[in-house]
Amino acid sequence: MADGINVELVVVRHxxxxxxxxxxxxxxxxxPLLFPDAEEGLLALKDALISERFDAIYSSDLKRCQQTLEWIQAAKPGMPHHLEPRLRELNFGEYEGKVYDELKDLPHYRAWVDSVGELQIPGGESAAQLRTRLEAWLSDMAIDARKQGYRKILVITHGGVIRELRRRFETIDFWEGAVLQAQGRRWQLTHQAGVSGKGEWLCNCSSAVPVPVSEPS
Known part of the structure; x- marks a missing residue:
């Protein structure tokens, strides 16, 4: 079995x-992002990451993620930046653009909620389909990390993606995996490549990004 590599993965929501x-x-x-409403969260995220040096950035190719990356100024000259469609939000199909009150009486919507997202959305994806594309991306990221020597990676993505990654790495319940906009998670990961070449990502520890402000004693 090949030697493992350690990677610090910082994943934030737009x-x-x-x-x-x-x-x-x-x-x-x-x-797109909404200004000035988005500014406070983006500046807090920028402050949290300003002193960090990443080896590479992966980001959803949707505009709100690209704007987030531009605002937090984490991309440095010469740093590899991978636009990654597999990091897009879950495809909500017929539900996109709608609010709960417009959907709550539809039988297929109620069934989808009761399934905790496992059912496929009409015209969209299921949670399993999202997990499949994320696993494919994680496998390719492992290849990149080994070939290019990436050891600290920033990812700009969406709430549903982070929820699924938290279920993957933190083994928490679906309802516990939500993160707010301009916030995310930091994972210390080890990738052990098997003889088949596919390998496996294992999480050693996780924490919030930005680090929560301590409550006064």
């Missing part, structure tokens, strides 16, 4: 959009 505030299912619609 900043606030108008559809976030309106509580609309955003999915893969290319909705």
């Amino acid at each position: 900043g606030i959009t108008a559809w976030n505030l309106e509580r609309r299912y955003q999915g893969q619609h290319d909705i």
Whole structure:
């Protein structure tokens, strides 16, 4: 078996959009950030990451993620930046652009909620399909990390993606995996490549990004 490699993975959600505030299912619609509402969270995230040096960045190719990356100024000259469609939000199909009150009486929507996202959305994806594309990306990221020597990686993505990655690495319940806009998780990972070449990512520890402010004693 090949030697393992250690990778620090910092995964953050994009900043606030108008559809976030309106509580609309955003999915893969290319909705931009909303200013000035997004600014406070983005500046806090920028401050949290300003002193960190990443070996590479992977980001969803949707506009709100690209704007987030530009605002937090984490990309340095010469740093590899991979635009990655597999890091897009879950495809919400017929639910995109709609709010709960518009959907709550639809039998297929109620069934989807009761399934904790496991059912396939009409015209969209299931949680299993999202997990499949994320696993494919994780496998390719392992190859990149080994070939290019990446040991600290920044990822700009979406809430549903982070929820699934938290279930993958932190083994928590679906409802516990949510993160707010311009926030995310930091994972210390080890990748052990098997004889088949596919290998496996294992999580050693996780923490919030930015680090929560301590409550006064």
